[in-house]
Amino acid sequence: MVNRPHLRPATGGSIRRQLVVQLLIVAAVLSGLLYLSVRGVADTAVETTQDSILGAATIAIAEELRGGEDGVSIDIPYTAFSMLGSIGEDRVFYRILVGGETVTGYPDLALPESPPGSGLDPRFFTTSYDGSEVRAAAVVRSVLVEGRNTEVMVIVAQTRGAKDAIVAQMANRAALLGLGFFALAAVLSVITARSVLNPVQRLAEAVGRRGPDDLRPVERPVPSELAPLVRALNGFIARLSGALSRTETFIAEAAHHIRTPLATLRTQAEIALRKTDDEATRDSLRAMIRAADDSARSAGQLLDHAAVVYRTDQRTEERIDLCQLARDMSDSFGPTADIRDIDLTTDLCAPPVEITADRLLVESALRNLLDNAIKYSLPDGSVAVTVGTDGGRAVIRVLDRGRGLSGARTTQLTGRFRRGTNVADVVGSGLGLTIVREVARAQGGEFRITEREGGGTCAELSLPL
Ligand SMILES: Nc1ncnc2c1ncn2[C@@H]1O[C@H](COP(=O)(O)OP(=O)(O)OP(=O)(O)O)[C@@H](O)[C@H]1O
Ligand SMILES: [Mg+2]
Known part of the structure; x- marks a missing residue:
């Protein structure tokens, strides 16, 4: 799509x-x-x-x-x-x-x-x-x-x-x-x-x-022979924009209706886990919690992915200060990093780096990169976000000292539902980097993920200035 x-x-x-x-x-x-x-x-x-x-x-x-x-x-x-x-x-x-x-x-x-x-x-x-x-x-x-x-x-x-x-x-x-x-x-x-x-x-x-999100009906005067064609085209445009707004509503409602009951299910399972001493029951409850986490994660990522795909066709471009965006995003990941004693730092170049892009898309990409870096880091590790420019492009890097990629290359990890071989113990659906790749493509940029010297991973997203 x-x-x-x-x-x-x-x-x-x-x-x-x-x-x-x-x-x-x-x-x-x-x-x-x-x-x-x-x-x-x-x-x-x-x-x-x-x-x-x-x-x-x-x-x-x-x-x-x-x-x-x-x-x-x-x-x-x-x-x-x-x-x-x-x-x-x-x-x-x-x-x-x-x-x-x-x-x-x-x-x-x-x-x-x-x-x-x-x-x-x-x-x-x-x-x-x-x-x-x-x-x-x-x-x-x-x-x-x-x-x-x-x-x-x-x-x-x-x-x-x-x-x-x-x-x-x-x-x-x-x-x-x-x-x-x-x-x-x-x-x-x-x-x-x-x-x-x-x-x-x-x-x-x-x-x-017309631009990709221009779904206004065609109103220019045309010869009478072309009127049926234009009427059909306008009918089609009306149906398309109806379908698009229904999709948007569906994405938002589905997210709400899937995540809320899953969260309840997880809470209930945790309460039950605390109340019982029977090891067999505790094992089942733990499996249940893990499955709920998995489902919530998959549902969330699937919906995010759908939103990104939808958004790609309906982009609203604006000037974005990447440093500000990176700072806000790091702040929102602060509590998650604290729980795991991970040192989350930002290193932003002095003049603000501004790009013209869809804010929601860039935020989705950065959120997934930070999520991975924290998720795949060892406790007490460190994660750094840097923003700079390189050859007419804005470059965002998310660096960690975690488990690395076990030799996997960017193309192997960015496919839908593709996960690494060394991450079985971590909850994930394999859609995060797919989202990042699609955002890069939609904005005319590039994405690659590589192993760092001395261990860890470097995820690099470059976007046109
Ligand atoms: N910072 C990282 N350190 C180590 N491996 C990583 C890192 N980022 C990505 N990977 C590898 O790339 C794979 C794909 O990442 P992706 O974000 O697409 O999926 P995921 O994290 O497994 O699931 P989710 O969709 O829930 O984010 C991961 O399963 C992991 O193997
Ligand atoms: Mg991920």
Whole structure:
């Protein structure tokens, strides 16, 4: 529970990437449609132009038809061909039929599927001639020949090379336009994706910036789509702070409800011990007292540990004068030390050593260190508490001349419920140094316990200044 690594959430892809990809797909489809429609419009426009020139040329020829007593005469106007030449270098074919018979031009040039109505209204059609596709216009005019109205059809056809070239050129431009449009859309979609996700980013930053004990609900305005998420988050925060305050109450109540009856039990057992002379009963009562001590100790340490763990997540930092704190703590251990004739001294460096930390945590750590030093000292021993600084850190040492560690190292003694091999005769639960280690970690400090030269133990807690 303490100092757990921050869990990295499993991420199922990125919304931004998905958004960009989808916008790019839309842009690609639109660019394709743009290309196709520009091409289509160009094709129709060029064809319409070619048709109107072709129609005009055909009408110009038809208008030159002259009827007479000895047949039809025509003087094909030069302007008709110069008109057709204006589109480009294309071959031109013509055919003139009088009463259904070809009189001049290319006799194998195809006729329109249905004949055009008379009145110089050209009919356009596409066919092929001499191996190339041609666009043709046909008009019909009636001419007086030998006193009779005779229908004369004029067909003019032109190959489509120039038209195809113009359409190909337009298609190239359309492709460039499509590409340009796509590039612009790509840039815009990246910008859009970023700005759409900005509120999410800002919300995440605002929540991430909070301190470990900031359990206020999130109140910053968010877009309506994020409102359910923020509501859920606020619900979760409310439940969490409810659970935390219940934990705090539980710790305090459990401590009271376990310690009080155990103390009564112990007192009663001691009274009974004084009243009886039966050795067997006395042995049982002594075992009972020892078990009550053990349980009280374990219960106390377990609750202390729980309080420290809880407190680690809910730290309230303040400036603490370590010398003052060490003096107060030593004073509170004075009576315990006196009972065992232990000389408890404090050696505090002259200027006060101040740190920013949670008072309750540091007190818990120091209490456990002093408790160990007195508990594992021989009667008439000596315990010293020193406070100083070393390389930018405040260092508290608790030194004793007790039984030592029998070679055990810090890591072996700071685990939960881990006790040394040489302490079976002393009541203990093996949680004291676990508490010290966790306090050191929570405050960004270090703890180690070593054997002293000349016997005894040195417990050293260093905390950032
Ligand atoms: N000053 C000391 N002198 C000798 N041994 C010590 C000292 N301090 C700690 N130890 C060893 O480290 C072990 C772990 O200490 P810790 O305080 O965690 O547990 P405990 O004292 O046995 O039980 P409790 O949780 O009741 O304090 C002890 O059992 C003891 O073997
Ligand atoms: Mg201890």
